[in-house]
Amino acid sequence: MxxxxxxxxxxxxxxxxxxxxxxxxxxxxxxxxxxxxxxxxxxxxxxxxKKLTGDIRITTLDYELKEKTMDTSANVDYELLKNNLKDIKNIKYMLGRIKFGSIMYNMENDDEKAMGFGIENNDYKVLELDKYIYKGRFLDYTNEGEVVIGDKLAKNLKVDLGDEITVITSTANASMFALNYKIVGIYKYDNDRMNRGFYITLKDAQYLLDIDGRATEFAIYLKNDTKINKTKKEILNILKDKYLIKKWNEVGINQxxxxxxxxxxxxxxxxxxxxxxxxxxxxxxxxxxxxxxxxxxxxxxxxxxxxxxxxxxxxxxxxxxxxxxxxxxxxxxxxxxxxxxxxxxxxxxxxxxxxxxxxxxxxxxxxxxxxxxxxxxxxxxxxxxxxxxxxxxxxxxxxxxxxx
Known part of the structure; x- marks a missing residue:
């Protein structure tokens, strides 16, 4: 009613x-x-x-202090870590990365400061670079001396696909070293600042920085990220207190x-x-x-x-x-x-x-x-x-x- x-x-x-x-x-x-x-x-x-850190990141204990000055002497044994953690079932990818500062030159001697990343083949999937490369292709890991650069960096240096550029940087031993790379791809992120960087293969970065078999960061991507705390505990049990082991939301600005x-x-x-x-x-x-x-x-x-x-x-x-x-x-x-x-x-x-x-x-x-x-x-x-x-x-x- x-x-x-x-x-x-x-x-x-x-x-x-x-x-x-x-x-x-x-x-x-x-x-x-x-x-x-x-x-x-x-x-x-x-x-x-998570893209640049992984679900879990492993570095040397002093890495965060040296990272600010792009000191690549703070590096880990990449192959050793892979071997030690291979039996953890929740791990999907284990990727070694090298982040370093550099100065990049073109043929006319124009120069630009640029952030460099040495990455592995699986990073193509993780970083979703296929969405952002609008010219050329990604790195061919069977070749040496290839580089994929950001749109902003390419414009500032007045370079394009097929051009050669020179990367000069400080090695892990604090000596200066330079190599030439051929541009095979140009990417453009939404964030303009990220477009001032470049990617080379991990192997090329190791040679350039004189740290063969090593990486400054070891990024771990999980099959099930809801088990991140459990997986971190497993890693800590294996590696003890020899490394700095952090979840993605404990790293830098993520925290x-x-x-x-x-x-x-x-x-x-x-x-x-x-x-x-x-x-x-x-x-x-x-x-x-x-x-x-x-x-x-x-x-x-x-x-x-x-x-x-x-x-x-x-x-x-x-x-x-x-x-x-x-x-x-x-x-x-x-x-x-x-x-x-x-x-x-x-x-x-x-x-x-x-x-x-x-x-x-x-x-x-x-x-x-x-x-x-x-x-x-x-x-x-x-x-x-x-x-x-x-x-x-x-x-x-x-x-x-x-x-x-």
Missing amino acids: LLKMAFRNIFRNKNRSILTIMAVIIGITGLLFGFSYFGGVEDLFIREG YMSQMLPVIKAIFIIILGILSGVVISNTMMMTVFERKKEMGILKAMGMSNFKINLLFLSEGIVLGLIGSLIGLIIGGSLGYYLSIYGIHFGDILENVSNNINLGTVIYTKMSWGIIINVFIIGIIIAFISTFLAILPQTKKEIVENLRN
């Missing part, structure tokens, strides 16, 4: 009902977009944060970002939730205030406060349900569209980090879990808003409700 009355009241004053539904739609759309946006930011950070991002996400979601609640609550209060005479009449007819509360709560929940469903359709469509085409931030994110290619495009993340959570939140907000709006009115005497 009360539900039937609730539906009749909803359709009796369509303008009021539409206004309430619109408030819920705005609130739910904002919440859904907020959840999907920060889900996308989180995914991007985790994915890009600070992994701590800050959940806090920032929680703050924004709370703010969005409060704003959504305020919008819905204000509309509900206005609607209830307009109908206080109706409450007085219902009381005069003998309806109890409990039944009046139940009637208005039923109306609020029905309106919240309708508004939430429409809000989910609008917000979900927006989130799905942005999950494909992304949100372009231009140069805002360009200088976030030298080590992480965060890029300038963020793709939202839409899932059934997010949709269901936001739907439930919408119903709860509508219920609480309606309850808080009607409670003061139902406590009043009949005469107060009937008075203008």
